[in-house]
Amino acid sequence: MRILLAQNSLYYPAHGGGDKSNRLLMEALAARGHTCRVVARGATPLSAEGGVVVFERAGVEVHMATDANLRAHFAGQVEAFDPEIVLTSTDDPAQALLETALRAGPEGAPARVVYLARATLALPFGPDCAFPGELKTQRIRAADGVVGVSRYVADYIRQHAGIDAVHVPISLMEREDWPELGRFDNQFVTMVNPCAVKGIDIFLALADAFPETAFAAVPMWGTNQRDQAALRARPNVTTMEPVDDVNALLARTRVLLVPSVWAEARSRMVVEAMLRGVPVMASDVGGIPEAQMGVPYLLPVNPIARYQPRLDERMVPVAEVPPQATGPWREALARLLADRAHWEEISRASRVAAVEYAAGISVGPFEEFLEEVARRPKRVGRTVDAPHRETLSPERRQLLALRLRKRAPASAWFPGADAVEGLRLFWFPHAGGGAAGVPARAFPAICPVRLPGREARIAEAPFERMEPLVGALADAIRPYLAQPFAFFGHSMGAAVAFELARVLRRRGLPLPKLLVASGARAPQFRRNYTPPPAPGDKQFLEELQRLQGIPEELIEDAALMRAILPALRADAGLYRGYAYAEDAPLECAIRAYGGAADSNVRREQLAAWAEQTTASFAVRLFPGGHFYMQAGKAEFLAALAADLEQENSSPQRRRDAEEDKE
Numbered sequence: 001m002r003i004l005l006a007q008n009s010l011y012y013p014a015h016g017g018g019d020k021s022n023r024l025l026m027e028a029l030a031a032r033g034h035t036c037r038v039v040a041r042g043a044t045p046l047s048a049e050g051g052v053v054v055f056e057r058a059g060v061e062v063h064m065a066t067d068a069n070l071r072a073h074f075a076g077q078v079e080a081f082d083p084e085i086v087l088t089s090t091d092d093p094a095q096a097l098l099e100t101a102l103r104a105g106p107e108g109a110p111a112r113v114v115y116l117a118r119a120t121l122a123l124p125f126g127p128d129c130a131f132p133g134e135l136k137t138q139r140i141r142a143a144d145g146v147v148g149v150s151r152y153v154a155d156y157i158r159q160h161a162g163i164d165a166v167h168v169p170i171s172l173m174e175r176e177d178w179p180e181l182g183r184f185d186n187q188f189v190t191m192v193n194p195c196a197v198k199g200i201d202i203f204l205a206l207a208d209a210f211p212e213t214a215f216a217a218v219p220m221w222g223t224n225q226r227d228q229a230a231l232r233a234r235p236n237v238t239t240m241e242p243v244d245d246v247n248a249l250l251a252r253t254r255v256l257l258v259p260s261v262w263a264e265a266r267s268r269m270v271v272e273a274m275l276r277g278v279p280v281m282a283s284d285v286g287g288i289p290e291a292q293m294g295v296p297y298l299l300p301v302n303p304i305a306r307y308q309p310r311l312d313e314r315m316v317p318v319a320e321v322p323p324q325a326t327g328p329w330r331e332a333l334a335r336l337l338a339d340r341a342h343w344e345e346i347s348r349a350s351r352v353a354a355v356e357y358a359a360g361i362s363v364g365p366f367e368e369f370l371e372e373v374a375r376r377p378k379r380v381g382r383t384v385d386a387p388h389r390e391t392l393s394p395e396r397r398q399l400l401a402l403r404l405r406k407r408a409p410a411s412a413w414f415p416g417a418d419a420v421e422g423l424r425l426f427w428f429p430h431a432g433g434g435a436a437g438v439p440a441r442a443f444p445a446i447c448p449v450r451l452p453g454r455e456a457r458i459a460e461a462p463f464e465r466m467e468p469l470v471g472a473l474a475d476a477i478r479p480y481l482a483q484p485f486a487f488f489g490h491s492m493g494a495a496v497a498f499e500l501a502r503v504l505r506r507r508g509l510p511l512p513k514l515l516v517a518s519g520a521r522a523p524q525f526r527r528n529y530t531p532p533p534a535p536g537d538k539q540f541l542e543e544l545q546r547l548q549g550i551p552e553e554l555i556e557d558a559a560l561m562r563a564i565l566p567a568l569r570a571d572a573g574l575y576r577g578y579a580y581a582e583d584a585p586l587e588c589a590i591r592a593y594g595g596a597a598d599s600n601v602r603r604e605q606l607a608a609w610a611e612q613t614t615a616s617f618a619v620r621l622f623p624g625g626h627f628y629m630q631a632g633k634a635e636f637l638a639a640l641a642a643d644l645e646q647e648n649s650s651p652q653r654r655r656d657a658e659e660d661k662e
Contacts, residue, residue, distance in 0.1 A: 021170060022087075038061070087114050141161070182276055203215070256270075280295075420445060423486060498523055526580035590612060590615070
């Protein structure tokens with residue numbers, strides 16, 4: 001593949017964790033045989049003619065341009081290089097490069113655009129962002145793929161924007177025999193990039209509390225003049241220059257401090273220090289716990305909740321930093337400074353965990369994701385300037401939703417289905433669910449079903465009745481029925497899959513090889529059914545907590561609830577109003593899956609699905625409750641694979657048996 005990275009920061013030398021991660025990512029892709037090019041910001045002024053320096057490093061062609069030329073040069077490289085994949089990221093919060101990537105080239109879509117989310121602060125939505133913006137959110141939504149640097153970031157994007165983000169490793173580590181640099185007698189307690197969002201107040205408080213201890217600060221992109229003055233005012237604080245080779249820094253570090261008070265996406269520096277046996281004291285926010293890998297010390301902070309509508313002289317959002325309780329930080333540092341045996345224990349545990357992690361990650365999963373994106377049809381004519389839905393009247397929003405439904409391609413209903421060869425397993429979600437969270441990467445045959453009103457289809461009004469929904473699904477799925485397929489539906493999704501199979505039969509179309517009804521009572525329990533009245537808000541939220549396990553803190557998040565409740569309410573109303581109509585049993589096999597501890601769906605209610613098939617049937621119970629798939633994922637997927645293999649091959653087995661008799 002031809003891969004072009006657009007980076008609105010320095011590519012080499014790389015001082016920031018995100019910049020270095022981007023560089024290692026591109027170099028790893030180049031080492032796998034891909035043709036890689038980078039357009040990045042360069043130091044000003046550059047001596048080369050036109051303000052652009054071009055060089056090659058580790059198989060990657062690098063174009064470093066001045067700020068004035070960066071966007072124009074990037075647009076020119078999109079035309080000249082004709083990449084298959086364009087990478088942009090949160091290092092460009094103004095989205096100048098993302099907007100260019102979405103617009104540049106023939107017919108506005110020269111390549112598949114993949115957005116790398118390395119910081120929630122720079123995202124234009126959700127509680128962690130500094131400057132929310134609908135237009136910027138729509139640009140990210142228009143990308144062909146979105147990748148979060150950690151599980152925290154990917155989950156954040158899915159929850160607060162409904163964008164189908166994935167997490168695969170994009171912060172690779174340099175392949176080396178990571179030297180064991182941590183020493184109890186090393187000189188400094190070190191902090192990189194001391195500034196408001198990174199927790200400089202905690203660093204300064206510790207420097208004041210331990211006046212006889214040498215501290216080191218490495219000013220970087222966030223350190224402003226006020227921060228510099230505060231550092232200079234402490235006689236026990238030494239200021240060090242940033243370096244590309246972190247060994248030079250960590251060789252002098254006794255303890256690394258990462259007291260971030262914003263939701264850090266992951267923190268590369270935590271892993272770098274642990275690889276070299278340097279104990280890390282870090283805050284327990286955002287994605288940092290993923291980087292710390294269970295090794296002490298994760299310490300509490302009072303995180304930032306608000307930003308002022310302005311930037312400081314470093315072009316960093318001005319945060320309103322709440323007061324911090326530094327007692328736990330003082331106690332932890334005092335023990336690490338005084339107790340050599342304990343320091344050595346943490347040093348060993350850090351190195352073991354980090355070396356095991358670093359040795360196990362590679363560019364492979366990201367490469368597979370890019371190849372999957374490249375196989376998708378090119379998205380031509382992306383809409384990135386769509387008006388905010390709330391500016392439209394209810395009547396116009398309904399009309400817009402109907403039009404979107406009519407022109408929504410099959411790929412909108414079944415994302416990724418075109419790339420699946422052989423048997424496809426269409427996965428119908430529970431109420432309010434979407435494509436996110438479906439184990440498609442662990443089970444490549446899975447094709448998530450994305451219904452209107454969620455994720456990339458959030459602009460469309462959700463269906464509120466079963467009949468129109470399954471009719472639209474039958475229209476959309478028709479192009480995929482030429483090769484073998486099966487249905488998996490969980491909870492509400494089981495009823496949708498069942499009714500869709502009956503519609504396919506009425507239309508004379510192929511039936512699934514297997515229908516897996518998960519976490520759902522057999523439909524005949526809805527025979528002569530009178531729907532109950534819709535619950536009030538309190539009762540509805542209590543039901544969500546009971547059935548779907550939504551944590552109370554999310555229920556109390558008003559912004560999140562505003563984003564997801566329309567689809568949840570519509571789906572709940574659709575399922576509540578669903579009544580079973582008598583018809584002949586299906587000719588396809590059925591399996592009824594459930595959680596042994598699911599108090600809402602009992603075994604006998606699962607066993608009653610046997611009445612709906614003239615083919616094979618079985619009940620499978622797994623440990624866990626209504627969402628048993630999460631607790632026993634490996635056991636569940638193994639059973640699913642076995643059932644699919646049995647039913648997909650059963651006609652051939654019958655033919656083989658008949659031939660043996662002859």
